[in-house]
Amino acid sequence: MSVMYRWSRNSTQKHEEEWLLKLAHLDPERVVMLTRPGSKALKVQVFGDRKMVDRLAKAHGGNVTRLTSNIWASDQQRPRAPLSIRGRLKVYSDEAGWRAEPNQKVAILIPAGMAFGTGDHATTATCLRLLCDLLPELPEGWRALDAGTGSGILAIAAERLGAASVQAFDFDPVCIRVARENAAMNGCRAVEIAKADSRKPGAFAKADVVLANLYSELLMESAPALAKRLKPGGWFLFSGVLKTQVDEVCASLEAAGFSKPHVVGRGKWCAGICRWPISEPLVIRPRKSGSRRAR
Secondary structure (H helix, E strand, C coil): CCCEEEEEEEEEHHHHHHHHHHCCCCCHHHEEEECCCCCCEEEEEEEECHHHHHHHHHHHCCEEEEECCCCECCCCCCCCCCEEECCCEEEECCHHHHHHCCCCCCEEECCCCECCCCCCCHHHHHHHHHHHHHHHHCCCCCEEEEECCCCCHHHHHHHHCCCCEEEEEECCHHHHHHHHHHHHHCCCCCEEEEECECCECCCCCCEEEEEEECCHHHHHHHHHHHHCCEEEEEEEEEEEEEHHHHHHHHHHHHHCCCCCCEEEEECCEEEEEEEECCCCCCCECCCCCCCCCEC
């Protein structure tokens, strides 16, 4: 059984941006901000291993809780309506709804209550939309590399969208186990999941697309190494960047040899897409009807 821990700290909503900046070095999928209607209170939560949460408790106070049910944040969490992405994907949180979906080619199941990587977070949802928008530009039999796969949702989505091969990795053994369980549950055959560091990704096969939903500091540190895992003219989709950090991230990517990123904002978060190496200017056409085209 996988073991995960939760660090929590009470605060107020006026300090939400401050907490996001304090925790910006963490995977944004692991950070949860809880509020209630009519209340100014804010509960800050982070899910991770014991070492991570103990470090947060030492730095910021708060409480540490051991979770014992296969990294479910709450077994009582109600399933939500399926998350529809560009009409090409539907992310379900309940097995009954997932099994009832008539078009299983678009359906993904990430169970309700999962601590992170459900698709609800802006970082993941925007990355999924960008991947859908990129499809018209990808070659037949395209390959994907998912750096810091977490729950495996991006890797699973890549297979659903037609990738012939998806290599995914994470440095956290808990994430690796959960991602493999989710991939198997979704019947994935093209997804392989391994342990690796995004700053030194090793000898993965070169991909047409690299997916990198990483926090800003790690993203900037990893970009040069991840670029080497792209085919010439390959695409780099990144997420997990706060609006206050996006200029620094984009400058770092351009310095590493990528084209000027096209950035999309959602709330406090940004995601983007760029190309390796620098070739023609990157243009994302506004979506009218049907899929949005990137070139």
